[in-house]
Amino acid sequence: MLKRVFMAPDPGWTRLRFAGRAVLGIALAGTLCGLAGHSLAGTVTGCLAALLALFTVTDTTVRGQAVTTALLPVVGLPVLTAAAGLHDHPVARDLTFLAVVGAGVYARRWGPRGHSLGVFAFMTFFVAQFLHATTGQLPQLYAAVLLSVLAAAAVRFGLWCYERRLPPPVAP
Incomplete structure (x- = not known):
């Protein structure tokens, strides 16, 4: 019984x-952010960016x-x-957050790419609110996101790209 459960x-x-x-990929991104001297907020933001780059991107082809x-950085940054600019304006920040959520949901109409970009935008805004990001932290957060997306891409398309060996998806 337990074997079937687990x-x-x-x-x-x-x-x-x-x-x-x-x-x-997440471990590599976190390590690179730490070696780059990023703060805890920068490292957390970078690790989340890597996680999203590896989990939400579900296009059927490697290309x-x-x-x-x-x-991803085009919508995330x-x-x-x-989020950082509106840190001290809670009403405007919350309204902007709702607009990002709405845009993210609307983007799903463009398939897996729209879904991935919408989730990335939502989670980037969310983590900035959660970590109380300010405009003074933006250069470090930008660097963390870019470094982590590059690390995730290096793992996904270089170190461990098993999709190249999978058969193409069957059309319905």
């Missing part, structure tokens, strides 16, 4: 490879995944700027 079928060890790659990963 064991799940994983043909081809797909889930294990996915999780292992994510752990490796599509690369494009989506490259677009402006949202991070807005």
Whole structure:
């Protein structure tokens, strides 16, 4: 009975490879942020960016995944700027947060790429609020996000790109 509760079928060890790659990418991003001398807030922001780059990008092709990963900072950094800039204005910050949530949900209409970008924008705004990010911290937070997305991309497309060996998805 307990074996059935804690064991799940994983043909081809797909889930294990996915999780292992994510752990490796997040650990690399955190290590690089620490070696770069980022504060705890910068390291947490970077690790979250790596986590999102590895978990939310679900395009069916490796090329599509690369494009989506490259677009993550394009949506994340402006949202991070807005969250930090509105830190001292709670009403405007909350209204902007609701607008980001709405835009993220609306972006889902563009498939996996829109979903990934919407989740990244939402979580970037959320982590900036959670860590009480201010405009003085923005250069470090920008560097952490960019460094971590690059680390996640290096793991996903360089060190451990198992999608290249998978058969193409079957069209419905």
